[in-house]
Amino acid sequence: MSTPDEINKIREQYSKYNGCISAGATHTVGLKSDGTVIATGYRNKKISDWRDVVAISCAIDTVGLRADGTLVLLRDHTTSVGFNPKYFKNLVAVSADWINFIVGLKSDGTVISSDMKKCNTESWKDIISVSSGGLNTIGLKSNGTVLGLLSLTDDWCDIVAISTGCYHTIGLKKDGTVIAVGVVEATDDGQCNTDDWNDIVAISAGGYHTVGLKTDGTVIAVGSNGVGQCNTKEWRNIVAISAGANHTVGLKANGTVVAVGGNRHSYTDEYGNEKTVEDGRCNVNEWQNIGAVDKDQILTQLQNRAKGICIYCGGKMSGVFTKKCQSCKKTN
Numbered sequence: 001m002s003t004p005d006e007i008n009k010i011r012e013q014y015s016k017y018n019g020c021i022s023a024g025a026t027h028t029v030g031l032k033s034d035g036t037v038i039a040t041g042y043r044n045k046k047i048s049d050w051r052d053v054v055a056i057s058c059a060i061d062t063v064g065l066r067a068d069g070t071l072v073l074l075r076d077h078t079t080s081v082g083f084n085p086k087y088f089k090n091l092v093a094v095s096a097d098w099i100n101f102i103v104g105l106k107s108d109g110t111v112i113s114s115d116m117k118k119c120n121t122e123s124w125k126d127i128i129s130v131s132s133g134g135l136n137t138i139g140l141k142s143n144g145t146v147l148g149l150l151s152l153t154d155d156w157c158d159i160v161a162i163s164t165g166c167y168h169t170i171g172l173k174k175d176g177t178v179i180a181v182g183v184v185e186a187t188d189d190g191q192c193n194t195d196d197w198n199d200i201v202a203i204s205a206g207g208y209h210t211v212g213l214k215t216d217g218t219v220i221a222v223g224s225n226g227v228g229q230c231n232t233k234e235w236r237n238i239v240a241i242s243a244g245a246n247h248t249v250g251l252k253a254n255g256t257v258v259a260v261g262g263n264r265h266s267y268t269d270e271y272g273n274e275k276t277v278e279d280g281r282c283n284v285n286e287w288q289n290i291g292a293v294d295k296d297q298i299l300t301q302l303q304n305r306a307k308g309i310c311i312y313c314g315g316k317m318s319g320v321f322t323k324k325c326q327s328c329k330k331t332n
């Protein structure tokens with residue numbers, strides 16, 4: 001077992017990979033180190049246009065945090081609640097959830113959500129991390145306590161990371177242990193059985209399972225393993241993890257990605273028959289260069305792009321929709 005100091009050090013090293021991969025309900029999204037985004041699975045179109053992104057989050061919708069503190073959003077839900085991007089500014093983190101809320105953490109430690117009343121975040125202050133789940137939105141305060149749940153026991157203290165799944169919420173403690181609480185008893189698949197976990201440096205709550213990244217780069221998982229979403233035992237050199245509805249993805253130190261679990265979803269066809277189709281959410285084998293971006297570099301890139309300056313050579317850009325450099329001829 002590692003000492004608390006060792007755990008903290010490794011956690012800080014890995015923290016730059018927060019928001020680099022995200023597993024959703026039926027798709028997976030990865031952030032490339034150049035600030036572009038890649039996706040696989042059901043309904044992930046248009047994400048390939050995204051630029052200057054520094055963190056991503058997906059569940060049903062997909063949201064990207066841009067270097068200038070604004071967000072890009074791909075909504076999938078037909079019953080989207082009202083969302084006004086105008087208010088989503090000065091953001092330092094974003095979270096998409098399972099019932100189509102978008103939650104953003106602002107640089108002043110307050111939280112904005114696409115439905116303030118339901119997320120109940122108006123009065124929150126000193127927040128350093130947010131996570132929006134199926135039935136609750138939670139915020140981690142700088143003092144290690146957590147806001148957003150109705151009944152949290154006193155042992156929800158010294159928390160350094162949080163994650164909400166569809167029906168459960170987990171917290172990583174400073175000492176590398178993990179605390180979990182289920183929201184609905186009927187949905188208990190053992191996803192809260194993290195009592196014996198230790199040496200954990202990152203956590204993620206999925207549909208009915210929970211995953212934890214250990215100091216040695218391996219990944220532990222509990223909960224529903226119905227489609228193999230907990231089969232992470234063989235994984236090595238992992239630096240970030242994300243649990244989706246029923247699949248799990250891991251980012252490796254070399255910028256590639258591994259995935260296990262469900263690769264199909266069901267739908268009702270035009271004749272009312274229930275069918276399943278492979279959506280490819282685990283097809284990440286060919287992904288490369290996924291990982292942390294240099295935020296300052298991306299910010300400069302974004303500012304240059306806005307001014308019509310080529311990000312490659314500093315030349316002048318021309319064109320209305322697709323901007324091409326007049327000097328190096330590259331498309332920016």
Ligand SMILES: [Zn+2]
Pocket residue numbers: 310311312313314315325326327328329330
């Ligand atoms: Zn150029």
